[in-house]
Amino acid sequence: MVHWPKSTGAKAMALMLAVIVVVGVAQLAIALSSHRLLGAFLVVAALTTAALVVRHRRAAAAQDLALADAPSFGDVLPHWDSHDDMTPARF
Numbered sequence: 001m002v003h004w005p006k007s008t009g010a011k012a013m014a015l016m017l018a019v020i021v022v023v024g025v026a027q028l029a030i031a032l033s034s035h036r037l038l039g040a041f042l043v044v045a046a047l048t049t050a051a052l053v054v055r056h057r058r059a060a061a062a063q064d065l066a067l068a069d070a071p072s073f074g075d076v077l078p079h080w081d082s083h084d085d086m087t088p089a090r091f
Contacts, residue, residue: 005011032039
């Protein structure tokens with residue numbers, strides 16, 4: 001998920017940046033439209049990047065789901081405190 005700013009000024013700045021990026025990408029696409037091989041390479045690079053992002057997000061979601069039931073440090077700490085026999089031996 002993309003972080004959305006809370007203040008009005010930051011929201012306006014984010015929207016202006018998004019508009020600048022979209023216009024820049026559109027101008028780049030128009031400028032490179034005459035170069036078929038370069039355009040095909042950019043399409044393949046964009047699709048590969050999108051596929052890798054989707055794969056990474058799915059892996060992160062699966063990892064979060066796997067760790068959802070794992071014990072946290074707060075769950076384990078009382079268990080550790082209850083074992084007095086785990087103190088190091090003194091010679």
